[in-house]
Amino acid sequence: MRRTSFAIVRVFIAGLALTMSVTTVTSVAGSTGGPPYETTQTSRRRKPDTKARVTRAMIIEAQQRLADLGYWIEGTDGKWNAASKHGLIAFQKVEGRPRTGKLTVAELQALNAASRPIPRETGFAHVEVDLKRQVL
Secondary structure (H helix, E strand, O other), rough: OOEEEEEEEEEEOEEEEEEEEEEEEEEEEEOOOOOOOEEEEEEEEEOOOOOOOOHHHHHHHHHHHHHHOOOOOOOOOOOOOOHHHHHHHHHHHHHOOOOOOOOOOHHHHHHHHOOOOOOOOOOOOOOEOEEEEEEE
């Protein structure tokens, strides 16, 4: 007796689609004297698109969000410049994220979910330095 089943499974994880195809073949040995059963499984997965293209609208959104959170950047003109990169690095330091300075879809999602850092001292104008996270 031989049974074959085939399935295509589509899974959505964090907005990314993964497609898997699984083939299972089960054979039960008759008079051949072999093992009572054999199972063979093959699986093929398509990798998620980790290099999603960052559009100008996404850059403007990220720059606006960085400015709203209080990070010093030059402007929200849609051009990713050195000031924008340094603002993103400062955000990554404060949030404990890897310091890449590269705007990705994941970084934009983190920016949108973040809240403005709260100073330790209140009541007067001052500058705080966090040596552990290396931010001003």
